[in-house]
Amino acid sequence: MNLKNLLSLFGNLIKARQTILLVYTGVLSYLITVASNAAEINWFNLLHLVISLYFAVSGTTVLNMYIDRDIDAIMERTKERPLPTGKISPSIALIIGIVLTVVGVFLSFLTLNWIAAVIIFFGFFFDVVIYTILLKRRTKYSIIFGGIAGGLPAWAGRVAITGTLDWIGFLFLIFILAWIPVHILTIALIPRNFKGYKDAGVPMWPIVSSEAQTMRVIAIGAFISSIALYEVARLLGANAIIRIIWGVCCVLIIILVIKNLIKPSNKLTFLIFKIASLYMILGFLLVFLGVLLI
Numbered sequence: 001m002n003l004k005n006l007l008s009l010f011g012n013l014i015k016a017r018q019t020i021l022l023v024y025t026g027v028l029s030y031l032i033t034v035a036s037n038a039a040e041i042n043w044f045n046l047l048h049l050v051i052s053l054y055f056a057v058s059g060t061t062v063l064n065m066y067i068d069r070d071i072d073a074i075m076e077r078t079k080e081r082p083l084p085t086g087k088i089s090p091s092i093a094l095i096i097g098i099v100l101t102v103v104g105v106f107l108s109f110l111t112l113n114w115i116a117a118v119i120i121f122f123g124f125f126f127d128v129v130i131y132t133i134l135l136k137r138r139t140k141y142s143i144i145f146g147g148i149a150g151g152l153p154a155w156a157g158r159v160a161i162t163g164t165l166d167w168i169g170f171l172f173l174i175f176i177l178a179w180i181p182v183h184i185l186t187i188a189l190i191p192r193n194f195k196g197y198k199d200a201g202v203p204m205w206p207i208v209s210s211e212a213q214t215m216r217v218i219a220i221g222a223f224i225s226s227i228a229l230y231e232v233a234r235l236l237g238a239n240a241i242i243r244i245i246w247g248v249c250c251v252l253i254i255i256l257v258i259k260n261l262i263k264p265s266n267k268l269t270f271l272i273f274k275i276a277s278l279y280m281i282l283g284f285l286l287v288f289l290g291v292l293l294i
Helices: 003-013 016-036 043-067 069-074 090-111 114-135 142-162 167-189 191-200 211-235 240-262 266-292
Strands: none
Touching: 003 043, 016 043, 016 142, 016 167, 016 266, 043 069, 043 090, 043 114, 043 142, 069 191, 090 114, 114 142, 142 167, 167 191, 167 211, 167 266, 211 240, 211 266, 240 266
């Protein structure tokens, strides 16, 4: 196997896009905190945060791949992943997952303040232990704990600067926690994914509840996530024009979700799924620009 294929395989194993997205939330949270305090960026501290998050998130993802390899082999969306296809053996994946996670968490305790390190550890704990092992195959509410895990890198980014837990860090967590249903449940509503979750026996929301109820959850998530990040911008005194732009973005996605709630369609569901990641990326970027332009 050449280097290009090896890197591609590793990228698939750690879900590179998802990992980078979560590291991005930690970095932007860090930069927003620096800008709001008119402080100088400590590049070594930021580098340590990036490396710690990258290793911890990557390792956590690989461990989830290892645990869910039987489910992934059944579902159309996931059957081409490295473990179901046999491109990587379960034992090798387990070793990679443990090593990456331990390195990421250990490095955070060595280079960041202890609160940020504990938050990064809890990101692993909530995702692997509570979400994947204990709840994912038992209840539709598991997605809440998966959302908490997804929001902790952003909180860690803020705490890496402040060294304390505060309301703004909590709102970063709430933004991503509420955004998770917009992203994940729209995936589950797409027919081929719906069938996959059903065949695998995973009690995702649309499997055990109605499509209408699932869309209500997505609508509520879109609303709460929008309000949470807007409140961050307000509390930090972000530029008024930037706040208006973010407000318009929030209204647009809420309109799409409500429209799909009233008259569900596969096309609109897929559009919401496509927009969801951009929505999160843009949200953090706008708040950062808004704080810079104070």
